[in-house]
Amino acid sequence: MDAVADEQRGLLTRRQCLEAGLTRKAIESRLRGRWVGVHPGVYQTRPGRDDWWTLALAAHLACGPQAAWARHTAAYRWGLVSSPPRRVELMVPQGHLVAAPPGCVVSRSRHLDERVDPLRWPWLTTVEETILDLAERGTLDETLSVLGRAFQRRRTDEDALLRRLAVRQRHPRRALLGLVLGDVAGGAESAMEVRYLHDVERAHALPSGERQIIIDPSGRQRHDVGYRAQRVLVELDGRLGHEDRGDRVHDGVRDRRSASRGWLTVRAFWTDVAGQPCHLALDVGAVLHSRDWTGVVRPCRRRDCAVRRSAHQGGGASPL
Secondary structure (H helix, E strand, O other), X not given: OHHHHHHOOOEEEHHHHHHOOOOHHHHHHHHHOOOEEEEOOEEEXXXXXXXXXXXXXXXXXXXXXXXXXXXXXXXXXXXXXXXXXXXXXXXXEOOOOOOOOOXXXXXXXXXXXXXXXXXXXXXXXXXXXXHHHHHHHXXXXXXXXXXXXXXXXXXXXXXXXXXXXXXXXXXXXXXXXXXXXXXXXXXXXXXHHHHHHHHHHHOOOOOOOEEEEEOOOOOOOEEEEEEOOOOEEEEEEOOOOOOOHHHHHHHHHHHHHHHHOOOEEEEEEHHHHHHOHHHHHHHHHHHHHOOOOOOOOOOOOOOOOHHHHHXXXXXXXXXX
C-alpha cells in the first residue's frame, strides 16, 4: 500500500485498500485518524498535499481505473499549454456511469481504449487525440498555438496527426487542420506564423517565404520568414519571448547582424498579423518591391481589404 501511495501522491482508493487486505473497519479506523477522504472512495493518506497534480489525480481515481485525463488537462500534462486548467477534464468509456467529482468535467467516448496512451500513468489521451479534442472547441488561434508547441517540442509529427484525423471523419475542423498541418510541420511553428502564411502571404500573392531560415554562417540563428531573392527577413514578434528590455536588446542585435550581411528585417506584431493583415501585406510588398520583386500584391477576399482600397485610391497595389 505504501508503494502504491508513493506512486499516487499519497492517494489510495477503497478498492486498492480492500485488494491489499485491509478490512472495511480498518479503513474506517484510518479515516478517523490520519487519513482524509478526498472523494467518495478516494483517500489521502498523507494529508497536506493539495497541489494541482494531486487534486487532478484524486479526480482521476474517483472516476475509476478506466478513466483518462483529456482535453486541457491532458494538454497540460503533455506540455501543450502553459497553465493548468481550472477544471479537471476526464474521459470515461461510453456507458460508464460515474458522477463528476467537484471541479471536474467528465465526457464519454466509445473509442476510449484506442485514444489513450498505454505507456503513461495516470492514463491520458494521446498527444494526437488531445490536439484534435482541443481543436473541436477552441478558437483558431488556440488550435494553431497548440499545434505549434507540439511540433516545437517534438511531441508528434504531421503523419501521426493526419492518421488520427483520417479516423475522425466528423471532426468540425477537419478541412482546416488538413490544410495547416503541412505548414506547421514545415516550420510555421506558432499560431502567429501560420496566420502570416495564410492571411498575409498567400492571401495577397506575396512570394513564398522560407520558414525558420538560417542566414548565419554558424547555423545557430533562425529567423521566422525569409525572402532570399530580396534578402528580406520578416520577424513575427508574439507576446512570449518579447516581453522585457533584454528581449528587445537581443532583437536589436539580431537585426544589426542581419543588416551587416545585407538583409533587411521587417518586424510585425500580433496587432499586424491578426488585426491588419492586409496593411501588413502592403508594407511587406512595398519592401520587397524596393528590393526588385516584380510581382503584384493582390487583394484578398476581405471586403475591407486595404490592398483593394489602395488600388481604388490610385496608389497601386504596392505603393512605395
